[in-house]
Amino acid sequence: MSGEFGLIARHFVWPAPGADLGVGDDAALLSVGAGMQLVVSTDLLVSGTHFLADTDAQRLGRKALAVNLSDMAAMGARPRWATLALALPAVDETWLSAFALGLRTLAQAQSTELVGGDTTRGPLTIGITILGEVPRGQALRRDRAQPGDDVWVSGTLGDAAVALAQLNGAHLPDAQLLDAAAFDQCRQRLEAPEPRVALGVALLGLANAAIDISDGFAADLGHILERSGVAARVAYDRLPLSPALAGLRFEPSVVQAIIAGGDDYELCFTAPRSARAQVEAAALAAGTPVTRCGEILAGVGLQLLDADGHTLPLARSGFDHFG
C-alpha cells in the first residue's frame, strides 16, 4: 500500500477489540453498553495557535489525545474510542512514527481505541473526537452546582502557563522566573498534561458539577457558575501550587498564570459539604490530589479573595481564541 492508505495502515492501525468494526470501512461500528450514555467531545489543534511547529512530535501526539481525555474526565466518563483527523503539509515518516507513538501510548494507557480517521494534505492540524460512556444520568455536568457546595481543584494550577511564558520569554519582562529544574517541571505540565480520568470516574455520585481547566481557572469555574445560576467565593491562598511555583504565588505574572493561564487540564468541581470525606477518599483511590478552595453561593459571579479578605481583580478572565 502507498500514499494515504499506506500511511494510515503504517501508523494508525492497531488492535481495537472494543470496536465491532474499526479503521478501514466507511465508518466504525461500536456498541454502547446497556444503561450507559454515550459521551462525545471534539477538539481541533492548529499549528501556530495551539502548539509551536517544532513541538516534539511524540509529545504532540500525546497531548492531542490528552486534552480530549480531559473532557471525558470532566464528565466522569470512561473513554472508549477516538477518531483522528490529520492534515499534514507533507508526509514525514519519522514525524508520523513519533506522533503515532505518543498518541498510541496514552490511548492504550487509558483503554481508548482509535477506530477511524481521515488524513489529508494541508497546514498541520489535528482534530480528535473522543467517545466515552457514563452510567445513565450520572455524568458530571456544568449546570448542577448548588449553593453550599465546596469548590475543589485537582493537582496544581499555573505551571503550564508559566512554562509557556518562559518559552516566549523574550517578549515578557518578568518571564524568567524559574530555575532550570523548576522550568522542566512546568514544561512537563505544558507538554504532557495528565488527564484526570480516574478522578472523574471516582467522583460519580459525589460531585454535583465539574469542568476541566483549559481556558483558565477563573473562566472555567465561571462556566459552572453561569450554567448553574450560582456564585462562588474562592480563597486565592488556597489554590494548589506545585513546588516549582510555591514561592512565587504573589509574582504578578504567576498570579495571572494561576487564575487565567489555562492549559492546566485539572478538574474544577463542586460537591456537597457532607461529601468531603468521600471526595478525599475518592481522590486518594484515584491517585490524584484534590484541594478544597472555596464555596458555592446563591447569586452571580466569582469572588476571589486574598488572605486579608480583599477581593482580587479578575482582569482577564481566560483564553478566548477570538476575544
Next chain:
Amino acid sequence: MSGEFGLIARHFVWPAPGADLGVGDDAALLSVGAGMQLVVSTDLLVSGTHFLADTDAQRLGRKALAVNLSDMAAMGARPRWATLALALPAVDETWLSAFALGLRTLAQAQSTELVGGDTTRGPLTIGITILGEVPRGQALRRDRAQPGDDVWVSGTLGDAAVALAQLNGAHLPDAQLLDAAAFDQCRQRLEAPEPRVALGVALLGLANAAIDISDGFAADLGHILERSGVAARVAYDRLPLSPALAGLRFEPSVVQAIIAGGDDYELCFTAPRSARAQVEAAALAAGTPVTRCGEILAGVGLQLLDADGHTLPLARSGFDHFG
C-alpha cells in the same frame, strides 16, 4: 457573550431534542437505541486541498456535512448527531452565517443534530464527525461482497469531476467540454452533492457490501474487492451518466472523470442476483435511481470492459492525497 463562546451561540446552537445534553458542556450526552450499533465517521476538509478559498460559504457548509452523511449512507446507517471543528483565519459574521445556514439546512433535512464542536483561529479547516445508528449486525460493510453478486451504482458518475476540470480549465487542453447549462448541472453535483442516506437505509438486508464513491468509481469499487477478497467485471457502457455527459462518454477526459474522478458521493454496492427486483423497489421507494453495471467474480482485481468486450486500462485508480 463575545468571542469564541458568542460565535458558537450565534451560529451553531439550534434545538437538538435527540441529544440528552448538547452544545455547552465538556461533552455531549447521547442515548443509542437498544439493539442498535453506533456508526462513527470523520472527515477533514482543508481550504486549497478540498475546496477553493472563495467557495460560496453556504454551499461549503452544506457540502462539509454532505460528505459525512454519504459515509452514513454507505453503511446503511441513519445519521443522528454531528460535531463540528472549525478553524478560521478571522471572524467573518457574514461568512459564518452563510456557512451555518448551509450546514443547518441539510442537517435538519436529514434529522442530524449538531451536538458539539470546537472553534479556533487557523487556516480555514472544517472537521466533522458524524454519528449514526444501524440495527445490530445489519450495517453495509465493504468486506461482504460475494461472487455472483451484481454491482450497482446510484445516480450518475463523473459530473463533479468534469465540472472541477472545467473550473480549472486553463490548465487542461480539452476541459471546455460543456455548454453553460450542462456546466451548471455538473457544478451543482460538485458543490451540492446529495448524500444517498434514504437509499442506504433501504438497502439494509438486500445489499451485501457498499461504499460511497469519493475517490473515484474504480478505486472505491476496488476497496470492496480488496476487503472482500473477490474480483469484478464491469461494463463501461452501462455506467450511469447524466444528460450533461451522455454524449461525451468517450471523450478521454470524461472517461477519466467517470472511472477515476471522484467526488460523486454516489453509492456503489453489491447484491445477490436473486434480490434484483427488491433492489429496484428499494431504490424507487428511496427516490434514487440505481443502475446494474457488472458482477462480482471469484479472483482478484477489477476488469472494465468496453462494448466490444475489450479491457479498458485503469491508468489512474483514484484520488490519493499523498499519492
